[in-house]
Every structure is written in structure tokens, then in C-alpha cells.
Amino acid sequence: MRVFNLGSINIDHIFRLGRFPAPGETLTAQDYLCCLGGKGANQSLALALGGAQVLHIGRMAAPDEHFISPLQRAGVCLDQVATDAKASGSAVVLVDQESGENQIIINPGANQQISSAQIDMALAQASAGDWALAQNETNNVSQFLQQAKSRGMNVCYSAAPFVSETAQALLPLTDLLIVNQIEAAALASALDCPLDKIPVPHLVITLGADGARYIGEDGDWSLPSPKVEAVDTTGAGDTFLGFMLASLTNGVSMRTAMHQALAAAALQVTRKGTADAIPSLDEVKQFMAAQPSIS
Numbered sequence: 001m002r003v004f005n006l007g008s009i010n011i012d013h014i015f016r017l018g019r020f021p022a023p024g025e026t027l028t029a030q031d032y033l034c035c036l037g038g039k040g041a042n043q044s045l046a047l048a049l050g051g052a053q054v055l056h057i058g059r060m061a062a063p064d065e066h067f068i069s070p071l072q073r074a075g076v077c078l079d080q081v082a083t084d085a086k087a088s089g090s091a092v093v094l095v096d097q098e099s100g101e102n103q104i105i106i107n108p109g110a111n112q113q114i115s116s117a118q119i120d121m122a123l124a125q126a127s128a129g130d131w132a133l134a135q136n137e138t139n140n141v142s143q144f145l146q147q148a149k150s151r152g153m154n155v156c157y158s159a160a161p162f163v164s165e166t167a168q169a170l171l172p173l174t175d176l177l178i179v180n181q182i183e184a185a186a187l188a189s190a191l192d193c194p195l196d197k198i199p200v201p202h203l204v205i206t207l208g209a210d211g212a213r214y215i216g217e218d219g220d221w222s223l224p225s226p227k228v229e230a231v232d233t234t235g236a237g238d239t240f241l242g243f244m245l246a247s248l249t250n251g252v253s254m255r256t257a258m259h260q261a262l263a264a265a266a267l268q269v270t271r272k273g274t275a276d277a278i279p280s281l282d283e284v285k286q287f288m289a290a291q292p293s294i295s
Helices: 039-049 062-074 109-113 116-123 141-150 164-173 181-191 236-249 254-268 281-289
Strands: 002-006 010-017 031-037 053-061 077-084 089-096 102-107 131-134 154-158 176-180 202-206 212-216 219-223
Touching (some): 002 116, 002 141, 002 236, 039 236, 053 116, 062 077, 077 116, 116 141, 131 236, 176 181, 176 236
Parallel strands (some): 002 131, 010 089, 053 077
Antiparallel strands (some): 010 031, 089 102
């Protein structure tokens, strides 16, 4: 079982600050890091490190290809990552050193230039039962998920950055919807229904340091997150999704998959950076073994 990820590839510019700036204020960063990012790339890396077979569909500027070396090392298939004359997607990430919380601004760049031909060539390799994964940082998401569904694939949709109209339009194609609690509340409000009536078979709501909630065919329950000292929360949701979906492709239960995903995300936030901070499966297993409540 493989995961086909139509996903963004960004160059992250991460500034660590003593506090976030006020409007009109200039602050000096305490630290700076330039590295691979983007929800799509982060999720592909987390999937591969979590034990899944992953094919990434994306686009970036040729001079930036060295940034995707972490994906290559992890074994992600990059045959459908094309180069473009347009600048790569990029993000400016501000991280509060005290809390580890972040503020992010993205420029889509080449992420909005993914061609229909790339999608066709990628999905020609897919089989019924494989997973299709998409976020809202690229173009052609609807086309990709419609084609995936027509091939008998499972669909996982990470509805971020959240756009209510887009999310609502893609719900009929979605088997597994993963959103944070703010996005879940906004979607429920737009649909004028409670959370447990959002029309998808499986809904997972991430709750930050409080863990995650599952609503769907397997019931309605929540799991806690391991308690850690957060250094940088950037990419935690992507790490959670990647490890969770990787576990599901390997045949484990939804509850077990969420346990492992929460452990992976907790470990990731104890490190600086985004893609570079995502742990290996062995590291996650060792961390879980030291946490009796989630082992």
C-alpha cells in the first residue's frame, strides 16, 4: 500500500524571537534557520520516516533542488517532483522562544504550477486501496482527489491552510479528514452542524498539547499527548498526520495509529526546525517505551 501525496514544497525561513513583534515594530532574531518545509514535504517525510511507501507530486525551482535531500534520504519517490521557472514556495516562520508557538506567512510560488500531466503520470502507478493525500497549499487538489477516488483509492485530506468553501467541496471525496480544533469549529459552523455530524467516515481533530480527538465509524474518543517542553511547534501537525497515516497503511488500528502519531509529534516539538526536526520511527518507539501511558 502506497501513499500518493500532492503536496507543497517550501523553503522555510525560521526566525526565533524572544517574543512576537507588535504592529510596526522591528525585532532582532535570536536565531535563524533556512530549511525544507511546506505541509506537503513535511508530511511526505513523516510518512516515509514512519514506515510508509510515498510518492510525492510537487513543483519547485531548479536551483532549490538540494533542499529536498531529506526526502531522498528517507526514500520518498520524487519522480513526479518537477522544476519550474517560477520561484519555489517559501515561508517566513516566527517562533516564540518561550512558548515554542509560531506565526507563519507563506508564498505559494511553484506549488501553484503543478500540471495535470504530473497528476496523471503519478496516479497511473496507483492501485485500488492505496492512499491519496492532499492539503490546500497546491493547485489541482480537486482533480487529484477525484481521479484518486475513481481509481478506488482511499483519500486523506489535510484541510490546511483552511478555506471553508474548499473543504466543504472536498468532503464527499474524503475518507479521512484531519484538521485542528480551530478548523474543525469553522467547518462545523459553515455546515451548521455539530462536530460529530461532519459528513466524513473518519474525522481526526488535533488539539495541540492536549492530544487529539477521533470521531467516526470507530466511535468518538480522545487521546492525550505526552507532556514535553516545546521548543518549536512548527510542523507538529504534519508530523502527526504522517506518522498516523503511515501506521494505517501498515495495518494497525486507528487508536494505535493515533498513539504513535501523538508520540511522534511530541518528540518533534522538542527540536528546532520543521522537516529536520521530524523523528525516525526508532526514535518514536524508544520515546513511547519511556512513556508508559502511551506504550
